[in-house]
Amino acid sequence: MTAPADPLKAHRRLSVAPMMDWTDRHCRAFHRTLTKQALLYSEMVTAPAVIHGDPERLLGFDTVEHPVALQIGGSEPEQLARAAGIGADLGYDEINLNVGCPSDRVQSGRFGACLMREPELVAECMTAIREAVSVPATVKCRIGVDDQDPEQSLFALVDACAAVGVEVFVVHARKAWLKGLSPKENRDIPPLDYALVRRLKRERPHLSISINGGIGTLDEAGAHLDSSDGVALDGVMMGRAAYHEPALLGLADQRLFGATTAEVDAFEAVARYRPYLAARLEEGVSLSAMTRHMLGLMHARPGARAFRRILTVEAIRPGAGLEVVDRALDAVREAEARRERVDQAA
Template identity: 80%
Template sequence: MDRRLSIAPMMDWTDRHCRAFHRALTSRALLYTEMVTAPAVIHGDRQRLLGFDPVEHPVALQLGGSDPDQLAEAARIGEAFGYDEINLNVGCPSDRVQSGRFGACLMREPSLVADCMAAIKAAVAVPGTVKCRIGVDDQDPLVSLFETVDACAAVGVEVFIVHARKAWLQGLSPKENRDVPPLDYGLVRRLKRERPHLSISINGGIASLDEAEAHLDASDGVRLDGVMLGRAAYHEPAILGQADRRLFGTGTPDVDAFTAIDRYRPYMAARLAEGVHLPAMTRHMLGLMHGRPGARTFRRILTVEAAGPGAGLEVVDRAVEAVREAEARMGPRTEAA
C-alpha cells in the first residue's frame, strides 16, 4: 500500500461521509475512520459504526482498546467488513480514553501494546499498524518512542504513524494537546534513519502540501514513507485535489472544487435516498471554497439551507452557483475567511 499521504482519524470529523468526500478529491490517499473502541465494535451497531462505501478504498479502521482478545475480535470484524488495514490508537489523550486504558497512556506500556498488536496480527491478514505519540508527560521521547516501536516490531508490526508531539495527560485538554506540546520532527526522522526497514509516516502540525513535500524530501538521507494530514485536510480540503499529482506523481489532472462536488454528488444522492440528512454530508464541505470569492455565502447556504426540512441537492447547487457568480463578478481575488 502506498502511504505517501493519509488523512488522520479525527473524532466527529472523519466519518463515512467525510471519507467519501475526501475520496472525490484524491484517489490515492489512505483514509482512516474515526477511532472506534473494540467493545463498541463487538457489542454495538456494527453497520452504523463500521459501514462504508466501496468508493472509500483504500480505507483503514482505527481501533481503541487495550485488551488483546477484544482487539483481535474487533479486528476480525473490521476485516470482514472489508477494511484494508487495522490501526491501533496509541495517541489519543482524552480523559475518556485514559479511563479506558487506551490511547496515548499506552505509551507507558510498550509490552502491552505489543501484545495487542500480536493479537491483531494473528487475527487478520490485512496490515496491523500503530499510530502513536513520541511519549507522554515526563517520558524521555527518545526512550518511549523507540521502546514502543521496537516492542511492536518484535511481533511483526512494520508500519507506524508517529504524531511528533508528546501528549500531556495531566494539565492539557485534548485540544491543547494538538498544539501546545512542541513538535519534534527530527526524532521521527531519526527513528526512520535507525529503523530503515520499518515504514514510518509523520503526523502533527503539517498544514500544507508544501510542508508534506518537505517531509518526504530525502536530501538529508532519510526517506520517510508517508505524511498524515489532519486538520489542514479537513478545514481546507481543496488542497487534496493536488495530492495525487504532487505527492504520488500521477499524470492525472488536479481536481478542483467544482469537480470534487460533481464527483461527490452520486454519493450524496444515494445517501439522501436512504434517509440521511443533507447536513451530515455537507458539513464536511464547508472549507472547500476557502479563499475564493463567494466562500462565505457558500458556507452559509450549506449551513442554513441544508438544515431545512427535505433539503436536497438543489441546496448544493445554489451554494456552488453563489461561488460561480461571485467569481464572475470579482475575478480571482480571495475573500477573507
C-alpha cells in the same frame, strides 16, 4: 496469520488522519472525490463498540472509500483481536491501533496515549491483532506522554511492536500531556519534534514510518518525504488542514504521487460527490450530515463565506436536497464572475 508485503505502501505517502466526529463515512466519501491515492482512516472506534455496537452505524462504509483503514482503541488483546477480525471481514484495508489519543475518556479506559507507558502490553495487543487478520496491522502513536523522555519512550514502543512483526507506524511528533492539558491543547501546545521521527526512520530503516502533527500544506508534506538529508520518511498524515481546506487533496495525486491525471477542482469534486449525496438522501440521510464536511472546500475563493452560510443554514432544513448544494455553488460562481469583472475593469 502472517501479513503479506504491505499492499498500501504506495498509498501511505499521504493519509488523512482519523478524527473523532469528522472522518465519518460521508467525509471519507467526499475526500475520495478529491484524491484517488491517499489512504483514508475511520474515526477511532473502541473494541467493545466494534464487538457489541451497530456495525452499520459504526463501521459501515462505501466501496468508493478504498483504500480505507479502521482505527480501533483498547488494551485487551482478546477484544482487540475480535474487533480487528470484524473490521477485516467487513473489508477494511488496514487495522490501526490508537496509541495516541489523549482524551479523558480514553485515559479512563486504559488505551490511547497512556499506552505509551506500556510498550509490552501494546506489543501483546498487536500480536493478537496480527494473528486475527491478514491485512496490515499498524500503530499510530505519540512520541511520549507527560514526563517520559521521548528518545526512550518512542523507541521502546516501536521496538516492542516491531519485535512481534509490526512494520508500519504513524508517529504524531508531539508528546501528549495527560495531566494539565485538554485534548484540544494537546494538538497544539506540546512542541513538535520532527527530528526525532526522522531519527527513528534513520535508525530503523526497515520500518515504514509516517509523520503526523502540524503539517498544513502539500509543500510541507513534500519536505517530509524528501530524502536530501539521507532519510526519506514513508508517509505524511494530515489532519485538520485536510479537513478544513479539503481542496488541497485535489492537488495531492499529482504533487505527491506523481499522477498524470488532472488536478481535481472544487467544482469537479462536488460533481463527483453528487451521486453519493443523491443515493444517501434516497436512504434518508440528512443533507447536513454530508455537506458539513464540504464547508472548507471553497476556502480563500470569492464567495466562500456565502457557500458556507448556505450549506450551514439551508442544509439542516427538513427535506433539504441537492438544490441547496446548487445554490451554494452558484454563489461562488457569481462571486468569481464579479471579481473577474472588477479585475477586467481595473
